[in-house]
Amino acid sequence: MDLKSKIREIENFPKEGISFKDITTLLKDRNAFSYAVNKIVDDLKDKEIDYVVGPEARGFLMGAAVAYALGVGFIPVRKPGKLPSKTTRLDYELEYGTDSLEIHSDAISQGDKIAIVDDLLATGGTVRAVAELIESLGGEIAAMEFLIELEDLNGRDKLDGYHINSLVNY
Numbered sequence: 351m352d353l354k355s356k357i358r359e360i361e362n363f364p365k366e367g368i369s370f371k372d373i374t375t376l377l378k379d380r381n382a383f384s385y386a387v388n389k390i391v392d393d394l395k396d397k398e399i400d401y402v403v404g405p406e407a408r409g410f411l412m413g414a415a416v417a418y419a420l421g422v423g424f425i426p427v428r429k430p431g432k433l434p435s436k437t438t439r440l441d442y443e444l445e446y447g448t449d450s451l452e453i454h455s456d457a458i459s460q461g462d463k464i465a466i467v468d469d470l471l472a473t474g475g476t477v478r479a480v481a482e483l484i485e486s487l488g489g490e491i492a493a494m495e496f497l498i499e500l501e502d503l504n505g506r507d508k509l510d511g512y513h514i515n516s517l518v519n520y
């Protein structure tokens with residue numbers, strides 16, 4: 351399956367100079383969507399994952415599907431002010447701006463084995479923030495899984511020591 355051919359590239363969105371990787375075209379294609387989810391599940395099968403964590407918003411799309419297919423629960427990480435119970439918060443940098451993320455403080459217990467799933471690895475700022483949130487609650491990051499990796503942005507350099515898997519590289 352040529353997953354790259356299912357991803358639409360939009361130049362200069364949302365800002366001049368950004369080549370936006372639009373996964374809506376892949377998600378709409380049932381064969382491509384299930385192939386991508388199953389590839390990530392294959393990489394996670396032997397890792398005894400307790401939960402998948404996915405960051406808003408596109409991380410929900412891939413993360414919840416992977417969690418369901420793997421047979422584990424899903425934990426959302428959200429932008430500030432969206433989660434209703436007590437939260438733990440962290441600030442982080444994006445390829446195009448800065449943002450903050452929150453997780454429910456009681457969502458993870460000491461020693462839980464976590465797979466972080468997101469649609470895309472760019473600078474690595476988001477996934478590093480998500481990893482820090484999880485680890486601050488006692489969780490262990492068993493894997494970081496991405497549909498897309500933008501290699502020129504060197505996100506992996508920020509993520510030393512973690513198992514990282516991506517399906518489509520630019």
Ligand SMILES: O=P(O)(O)OC[C@H]1O[C@H](OP(=O)(O)OP(=O)(O)O)[C@H](O)[C@@H]1O
Binds near residue numbers: 406473474505
């Ligand atoms: O590696 P990084 O440089 O941190 O970039 C990757 C992140 O950026 C995008 O999310 P975005 O914050 O645009 O939010 P969205 O999913 O709500 O569109 C993408 O879905 C990743 O989560």
Ligand SMILES: Nc1ncnc2[nH]cnc12
Binds near residue numbers: 368370371445446
């Ligand atoms: N180039 C890009 N395309 C889609 N999502 C992104 N998130 C960060 N950089 C991105």
